[in-house]
Amino acid sequence: MGDLNGRTWHQVTTLAVALAVLLPVTVGMGRWMRTLQLGDDVAAGLGTPVQKVRLTRLLAGVGLVAFGTAAAGPVAFVALAAPQIAQRLAGTASPPLLVSGLTGAFAVLGADLLAREAIPGTELPVGIVTGALGAPVLLWLLIRVNRAGSGG
Structure with a gap:
């Protein structure tokens, strides 16, 4: 991780x-x-x-x-979740590169802060936090797309 x-x-x-x-x-x-x-x-x-x-x-x-x-x-789920979040923030079918990059940077920064402060006296790897938070986000997106009828 x-x-x-x-x-x-x-x-x-x-x-x-x-x-x-x-x-x-x-x-x-x-x-x-x-x-x-x-x-x-x-x-x-x-x-x-x-x-x-x-x-x-x-x-x-x-x-x-x-x-x-x-x-x-390798920091898990950032490359998969950040563009999807950026797409919803930008409101376009293909988000601008800057919005996707900043979304990924803020996701890693937030996950790092959470990893450092989650358990006092222990610093978790940031990949564990992004994996724990990114997987549910992607599952939610998959469920949402499948319910809308536009899934693969």
């Missing part, structure tokens, strides 16, 4: 450098990512370099996930 206990400023510095390089690339892809939602043919017709955007987006996403996982370990 992912854990934020015992992290130092060295990890923060490494993550800050990775964010300084990869975040502008990811945000710069935002305009083209919206055209890709229309389909490859329409996006290419609108002037989007489809293959280049897909490769750049893939490499930037893998880089961001790799640095985050290297620093904290």
Whole structure:
């Protein structure tokens, strides 16, 4: 499980450098990512370099996930629950990247605070808290979608 206990400023510095390089690339892809939602043919017709955007987006996403996982370990359910929560907060079918990122960051921060204060004298790994809170959220979303008749 992912854990934020015992992290130092060295990890923060490494993550800050990775964010300084990869975040502008990811945000710069935002305009083209919206055209890709229309389909490859329409996006290419609108002037989007489809293959280049897909490769750049893939490499930037893998880089961001790799640095985050290297620093904290795998934190359960954040990548699954945060976009779903952000979608409900933003009120759109596909939430903006910034809203999803901030939702995930606040979820991890809240889970870390809860993990540190839940049992006095003990610091739980943050992955246990996100797993314990994320699983019911995803189950609730699945039940809600199936009741609406739009489930798979």
